[in-house]
Amino acid sequence: MNTVNLPRHLLRQVSKPARYVGGEWNSVCKKLPDSPDGDVRPFVRFAFCFPDIYEIGMSNLALRILYDRLNKRNDIWCERVFYPAIDMVDKMRELELPLFALESKSPINDFDLVGFTLQYEMCYTTVLDMLDLGNIPQLTSERGENDPFVIAGGPVVYNIEPMADFFDIVLIGEGEELLPELIDCYQDWKLSGADRNEFLYKAAAIEGVYVPSLYNVSYKHDGTIEAVFPVDEAVPQRVLKRIELDLDKTDFPVDSIVPNMEIVHDRIFLELFRGCTRGCRFCQAGMIYRPVRERSADKLLEQAIEMEAKTGYDEIGMLSLSTSDYSQLGCLTDSLLEVMTPNHTSLSLPSLRLDSFNLGLMEKASRTRKGGLTFAPEAGSQRLRDVINKNIAEEDLLSAMKLAFAGGWSGAKLYFMLGLPTETLEDVAGIAELTAKIEQIHRELPREQRPRRLELTVSTAFFIPKPFTPFQWVPQMSQEKLHEHQRHLRSLIRSRNVKYQWHEFGTSWIEAVLARGDRRLGQVLRLVWSRGARLEAWDEHFDLERWLTAIEDCGLSIDFYTSRERKYEEILPWDHIDCGVNKEFLWQEYQRAQSGETTPACHEACMACGASCFGGGICYEQK
Amino acid sequence: MNKNESEAQSAAVFVYRLVFGREEPAIWLGHLDMMRTFERSLRRAKIPLAWSHGYNPRPQMVFALPISVGMAARADLLDVSCSEPIDPADFLRRINSNLPAGISVSECIAVEQSRDSLMSMVDQAEYLLEAENICMAAEVVLSGNEPMFTEKVRKGKTSSVDIRPLILEWKCHQQDSLYIRVLAGSSSNLRPDLLLKHFVDQGKIAQLSADDAAIIRLKLRLK
């Protein structure tokens, strides 16, 4: 086994060397079997790569689930690979050290399979840099028989087209069953001694596996797609995502790795359910994770107890898209508190929809101090909230704030988006009006019933149209208009009680290009990377100019990707991927949005979005 | 039971002193990482920890002397307060099967709960420094008796301190291995990397060998 030696002088020169040395509790080290003889299953080394630094990557649940799942098999060793912080990357290049996995310190090109989990588009250049640091050819077409297969999974792969040149295999959906099945297929292929291409064909036959190189794309004169077609009839026309139907039966990592250094989400997590019933029209997660599937409260309690004992963590968090919608939230919270409090383990509740019931839960859980309250009205006016199907009424929000003040909370953080479809300056002004109303409520409460100082934070992000949402056809608002809307809001928020935070525009612009991009962006990505782009999810490493020039140098137009209105008939770059929710439903939702018509959540009424095709989850429950 | 009695009762704790060492890969943890790591290990080992009172209860653990990133230790000390007595041998077994790679406990001793914290009892530390030609440097630099001024930055102000009085004893093992005994603790403390820096500044060893040096804290001596 090749290993990378990290000299002491290197580790002394970089910040937080604990990121690079491994050895954490519950991390898994295995012995490689002696040279395999004929008929035993080949031992598979899997490098699980997260294209960001340790603290961020270790906070990711998918990594923990799959690490646990794969390492339970004794014919697989799954190890972790993170992007080193910039100081370390530069030093590694200087010393010619390749990117390595934390457990064995083996360079990543020694692995059979190198899998990336992609959580946001802005990680793409980091992926390219990791391949380069790991001495793996970036282009699939350049990889040879001795190179690993490079795999991608995660939420952004529903449109992986901009990265299609770089991934051999893409896993659409949840990896718990899919990844082990792919590895079985790899072992069979390895035993067969066939060539590299043969494995790709075999893999493409697995449900949920997308092999980009087995599809050709042709374009029309106007730059839109003419057709996407498999190179061979053995390759499926469309790839349907894979999901787990019964979460109570899927393994959950109870003996999760305990990092030695502090990470972003430094606690153990319970995954209450997958999916979201709400159907907000801007939200990709709400569509691609359909249908909603819950874990039972009994199972979660059991997991929590075991996890606490096996990790020693003193804090438990809950994870899901909208925790308040968990059907057994009250009884789960009560039983968790009952079991955990004697051990001095605290429960941290995520932001809940604010009603008296949830506030009660939050009060119970906040043993020591009040955690921050967060709200996401997303838009400033009821009209616009109807357009995006965000089901929060102003009265509810205001009465919730009243309850919160009475309960001892001194403020809240409010999240909004700017640049939503049909948004006007009036809608934007609604954001400021809302904060003014909250201030008024605070003022009007009797002195003893309110906190002395009111602290409100308004945070805005720019809306980015995403694939597989009803807004996948809409143009992104122009840069000038977005700036105007933001300036308008800034000029209206004048109170000392209200802090305004906003995101930079540049990243949102490029994210919008990549989110709905096609394969031609591969060359742009490579160019941007070769000009030094990496770790661009971090504002300080992002350079808009570099992107704009690269797009131009490749003869492409940014407006084509961002501000163009797409027609229903247009073949979208991701149309051959099927997340269960069908295009007709999304289009119908888009039409309803334009007329400001709201759509009920799955638990209220089924709108037959298509996701019932998986044969389980909320679609088959009593409404 | 009145309030005072209840406080006196809850204050009854049983203190255990752990002698622990750390080697690769754990030498790359900072002091806070060590605290967090021990706390979680103790919880996994189901040691009946005594908790501090007040707003945000914490387990009561005291490290004799913080350890810096990149430094190994053979016998550092940590006092852990428990809410009920526990057999030291059992404690030792349980904690050792719950520590991450590179950390181990060699002894567990029940000690009297004392007024002085373990931190204030530390007096001296012994180190082993291993670097290319370090002994030659030591012969030249440490044999004389002129002051060894070293820049120290404290609260943004730079001052010059003579570190020679902090060095109590030194011995060369081989060419590349130097034993030193120095003052340690909260009042005066010599960090071995300052000494290495001195060797480099005097041109006696190369920066790279100083950066590559193995720094091992062999022992802490209490007053």
Ligand code: SF4
């Ligand atoms: S089929 Fe109906 S219940 Fe199922 S996810 Fe779609 S809208 Fe919701």
